Amino acid sequence: MVRVELPYHLQTLARVGREVEIDVVGSVTQRSIIDALESRYPMLRGTIRDYATGRRRPYLRFLACAQDVSHDPPDRQVPDSVAKGLEPFVVLGSLSGG
Amino acid sequence: MSRVRVLVGTRKGAFVLTADGTRERWDVSDPHFGGWEIYHLKGSPVNPDRLYASQSTSWFGQLIQRSDDGGRTWEAVGNKFAYDDPVGTHLWYDGTPHPWEFKRVWHLEPSLTDADTVYAGVEDAALFRSTDGGREWVELPRLRRHESGGAWAPGAGGMGLHTILFDPTDARRIFIAISSAGVFRTDDGGVSWRPVNRGLKSEMMPDPTAEVGHCVHRIAMHPSRPQVLFMQKHWDVMRSDDAGESWREISGNLPSDFGFPIEVHAHEPDTVYVVPITSDSLHYPPEGKLRVYRSRTGGTEWEPLTNGLPQRDCYVNVLRDAMAVDRLDRCGVYFGTTGGQVYASTDGGDHWAPVVRDLPAVLSLEVQTLTT
Numbered sequence: 288m289v290r291v292e293l294p295y296h297l298q299t300l301a302r303v304g305r306e307v308e309i310d311v312v313g314s315v316t317q318r319s320i321i322d323a324l325e326s327r328y329p330m331l332r333g334t335i336r337d338y339a340t341g342r343r344r345p346y347l348r349f350l351a352c353a354q355d356v357s358h359d360p361p362d363r364q365v366p367d368s369v370a371k372g373l374e375p376f377v378v379l380g381s382l383s384g385g
Numbered sequence: 386m387s388r389v390r391v392l393v394g395t396r397k398g399a400f401v402l403t404a405d406g407t408r409e410r411w412d413v414s415d416p417h418f419g420g421w422e423i424y425h426l427k428g429s430p431v432n433p434d435r436l437y438a439s440q441s442t443s444w445f446g447q448l449i450q451r452s453d454d455g456g457r458t459w460e461a462v463g464n465k466f467a468y469d470d471p472v473g474t475h476l477w478y479d480g481t482p483h484p485w486e487f488k489r490v491w492h493l494e495p496s497l498t499d500a501d502t503v504y505a506g507v508e509d510a511a512l513f514r515s516t517d518g519g520r521e522w523v524e525l526p527r528l529r530r531h532e533s534g535g536a537w538a539p540g541a542g543g544m545g546l547h548t549i550l551f552d553p554t555d556a557r558r559i560f561i562a563i564s565s566a567g568v569f570r571t572d573d574g575g576v577s578w579r580p581v582n583r584g585l586k587s588e589m590m591p592d593p594t595a596e597v598g599h600c601v602h603r604i605a606m607h608p609s610r611p612q613v614l615f616m617q618k619h620w621d622v623m624r625s626d627d628a629g630e631s632w633r634e635i636s637g638n639l640p641s642d643f644g645f646p647i648e649v650h651a652h653e654p655d656t657v658y659v660v661p662i663t664s665d666s667l668h669y670p671p672e673g674k675l676r677v678y679r680s681r682t683g684g685t686e687w688e689p690l691t692n693g694l695p696q697r698d699c700y701v702n703v704l705r706d707a708m709a710v711d712r713l714d715r716c717g718v719y720f721g722t723t724g725g726q727v728y729a730s731t732d733g734g735d736h737w738a739p740v741v742r743d744l745p746a747v748l749s750l751e752v753q754t755l756t757t
Contacts, residue, residue: 296420296445300461330461334445338465339487346444380444 288372289315291324294347294380297335301328306375315370317349318361335378350377389711390455390753391729392436393721394423397745399438401456404740408717408731411740417459418450422489425706425749428455429495429503433753437503437519439490447489449505449519462519466490466507469526475509476538485509485529492706494549498556506546510537510563512575525575528561533580533597540565540600547705548604552611552628560614560629565600568616570629581629585618603705605647607654615657615684617647617705622659624684635684640671646708650733651716655683658710658718658734660703669700677720679734693737694728701726706749713754721747 289311298305309323325332337344348357351369368374387406393399398416417423418440426438436452438459447466450459466487477483488508496502501518511529513522528534537544545564552558557574560581567582585599592598600619607613616623616632621642623632636642641661650656657680663671670676675694678687701724711717718730725744730737 294444296442300445300448330448333447333464337446338467344444344446 289320289323289369290372290375291320292375292377294378296380297331297378300330300334303328308372311370314362315365316362317343317356317359317365317376320365320376346381348377348379348381350379386757387713388755388757389713389717390428390433390755391709391719391727391740392426392428392456392749392751392753393727393744393747394426394438394706394749395721395725395745395747396422399423399426399440399456400741400744402727402740406713408711408713408729413741414456417456421448423748424489425492425751426450427493427495427751428753429500430497431495432500433755435495435500435518437493437495439493439505441489447487449490449493449522451519463515463521466505466511466513466522467524468511468529469524473529474535475544476536478539482535485511487511488543489545491545491547492549494551497551497553504549504559506549506561508543508545509539510544510546510566512546512549512561514575527576528569528571528578531569531578531580533566536597537563537566538598548601550604550606550614552606553608554611558611558628560604560606562601562604562616564602565598565619567597567599567601568604568614568629581625582632583630584625584632584634585623586621586634587619589619602645603647605649605657607649610654613654613683615647615649617644617659619643619665622647622684635680637680637685637687639678639687640676640689644703645705646703646720648708648710648718650718651710651712652714653681653716653733656681656733657684658708659687660708660720662702668702673697673699675699675701675722677718677730677734677737690730690734690737692735693730704748706751707747709750709752711752711754717752719750719752721750723747 311323391402398419401414424439429435434455438450440448474482492506494504505513548562550560569578602617612628614625622636624635644662648658674696677690701722708720721727723746727740
């Protein structure tokens with residue numbers, strides 16, 4: 288079980304709280320986490336990764352264990368504590384400044 | 386008993402305004418999709434409780450929402466807008482070829498005959514269709530593959546397909562308009578398209594009378610007379626009496642012929658409304674006076690409508706999709722501003738009053754006339 292923390296607008300879209308728990312089959316990576324998240328909550332498809340490129344949307348960030356892993360390869364394993372559900376995988380909407 | 390439902394898309398959510406046929410007292414909903422840009426929402430003519438909404442942000446991209454109860458509850462449906470392969474290129478700002486990239490849905494046009502069929506005009510300019518209530522979207526690619534498509538180029542506001550008009554007498558005929566390519570028409574349900582821009586003149590273009598490349602802001606039609614089209618172009622208000630084959634200018638005595646929306650009275654096909662804006666450099670009304678102009682002669686002769694509208698210190702804009710009419714006997718006219726006001730007239734424009742004053746900037750406005 289992996290814990291995923293979602294930004295406000297994706298919480299309201301998926302009608303869930305700040306954190307959801309999902310089962311991830313196989314290696315726990317950014318890609319497999321988002322795949323599992325979209326499978327469980329289909330309304331999130333296209334909102335975290337661009338449909339055309341499959342890449343993380345530029346204004347979103349991925350955090351794990353207080354580290355920004357947004358630029359890590361999507362198939363790299365996330366830290367053990369995230370894979371084991373001890374720490375959340377955080378999807379963060381970047382600040383817009385101002 | 387008739388009712389009116391006004392669907393307002395704003396920079397920070399959608400709002401549903403409702404009133405009975407007197408249109409004297411209005412109920413303003415709480416925001417739907419608060420914090421999201423709602424470029425457009427529109428109801429099906431077949432089933433008025435079936436609504437479609439275009440919801441987007443720079444953070445999370447595009448969503449399409451559907452309601453089956455007149456906007457009380459919503460369901461996120463399909464949001465995958467994939468251009469037909471090969472995607473191809475259009476011209477970029479620097480004059481180089483640039484691949485088509487989906488950015489957002491500017492306009493949703495539900496079918497006149499089937500509540501599950503809806504068309505989407507998108508940026509970068511293309512036309513998509515869903516026949517299952519918005520779950521799956523398929524491009525009508527022959528529009529983008531018109532021989533001129535590779536030369537289409539975005540203006541400063543992007544390259545959006547913003548107007549979709551169905552001919553109610555011929556299901557195969559559709560008009561669309563693109564900023565900044567112009568008007569295109571299909572007579573075979575989207576199998577083939579051709580530009581219908583003859584008579585347009587745009588001085589900022591290298592060839593001011595070129596067949597393609599005009600920055601058309603909006604076109605409008607009265608359903609009883611589908612061969613007559615009215616256009617608000619970047620500059621110039623235009624009219625066609627032959628389904629776009631030729632256009633002539635009808636700006637007449639307008640204080641400025643720059644603007645965005647254009648609309649036709651529900652019962653008088655030659656009564657037309659525009660909102661003059663100072664210029665493409667100054668996106669606010671001339672002299673700080675918010676004036677709707679009405680022509681009762683199909684153009685050229687225009688009268689200012691000011692009663693109830695601010696006539697000093699007003700510097701809002703009215704965007705292309707932010708004006709509409711109802712179909713009650715005394716035709717109501719409505720528009721929303723970038724200042725967050727929605728104004729309504731229940732007498733064809735003679736008198737105006739704000740329905741609501743402090744919404745986020747209004748991007749679009751549509752009206753449904755309901756019978757209960």
